[in-house]
Amino acid sequence: MLIDTHAHLTDEQFGGSREIIADMKADGLERIISVGYDLESSSGSALLAERNEAVYCAVGYHPSEIGRMTDDGLQKLYELSKHEKCVAIGEIGLDYHYPDTNKPVQKSGLEKMLELVESSALPVIFHIREADGDMLKTVKDNINKFKASGVVHCFSGSKETALEYIKLGFYISFTGVISFRNAEKFPEIIKALPKDRILIETDCPYLAPPPHRGEINYPKYVRYQAERIAQILGEDISEVERFTAENAYGLFKKMKRARI
Numbered sequence: 001m002l003i004d005t006h007a008h009l010t011d012e013q014f015g016g017s018r019e020i021i022a023d024m025k026a027d028g029l030e031r032i033i034s035v036g037y038d039l040e041s042s043s044g045s046a047l048l049a050e051r052n053e054a055v056y057c058a059v060g061y062h063p064s065e066i067g068r069m070t071d072d073g074l075q076k077l078y079e080l081s082k083h084e085k086c087v088a089i090g091e092i093g094l095d096y097h098y099p100d101t102n103k104p105v106q107k108s109g110l111e112k113m114l115e116l117v118e119s120s121a122l123p124v125i126f127h128i129r130e131a132d133g134d135m136l137k138t139v140k141d142n143i144n145k146f147k148a149s150g151v152v153h154c155f156s157g158s159k160e161t162a163l164e165y166i167k168l169g170f171y172i173s174f175t176g177v178i179s180f181r182n183a184e185k186f187p188e189i190i191k192a193l194p195k196d197r198i199l200i201e202t203d204c205p206y207l208a209p210p211p212h213r214g215e216i217n218y219p220k221y222v223r224y225q226a227e228r229i230a231q232i233l234g235e236d237i238s239e240v241e242r243f244t245a246e247n248a249y250g251l252f253k254k255m256k257r258a259r260i
């Protein structure tokens with residue numbers, strides 16, 4: 001059984017996600033973590049988790065959204081983080097991709113999010129895009145705030161960067177990007193990582209893997225990531241399902257194991 005450790009079930013393209021959640025067992029999905037990127041998606045994810053046993057949530061402000069965070073919004077995130085099904089703070093981080101990026105706003109917003117990480121003692125889900133230098137420095141400077149470690153979601157950096165995060169105690173998570181046509185670097189990265197630090201995710205509705213590229217992505221497509229990693233490591237897919245699920249439970253400790 002598979003765990004999608006990073007999905008956006010609140011996205012309007014999923015129309016409430018009722019069917020996705022109802023079909024989980026048939027699709028071989030054991031757990032989905034619905035990840036927030038602002039207040040609305042964080043509280044929406046908490047609500048979905050409350051209503052569905054197999055769904056858990058993470059709460060936080062994405063770096064591209066954090067400029068809109070109010071004091072009241074921040075206060076509400078603190079409350080949401082105490083929800084019994086909130087397993088992580090995220091997605092938070094730094095994203096320097098767009099030319100109009102406001103780095104000072106992202107950095108001061110991230111500082112506030114790291115205070116939440118520290119006080120909640122939950123693991124963190126990092127979104128890092130074209131910002132590995134600043135992010136690694138931030139993690140090293142604040143290492144005591146990460147009481148429950150964390151994951152670099154949708155990893156897109158170099159092998160050296162991945163190994164730096166591993167050294168700092170973090171996990172590395174892969175989306176369908178590992179199967180894109182220009183994804184030559186991933187086999188080397190995946191082979192270099194300890195198996196007990198690899199997670200898989202979809203980041204749906206974005207980043208659908210082939211053969212669905214360009215379409216809406218769904219949590220069930222996390223299977224393609226397991227298949228690709230199995231192929232790279234020369235393992236059976238059932239073994240990749242086993243160890244990635246084990247890793248997810250190991251990191252997200254508030255997530256209860258499914259009774260099988």
Ligand SMILES: [Zn+2]
Pocket residue numbers: 006008035091203
């Ligand atoms: Zn995401």
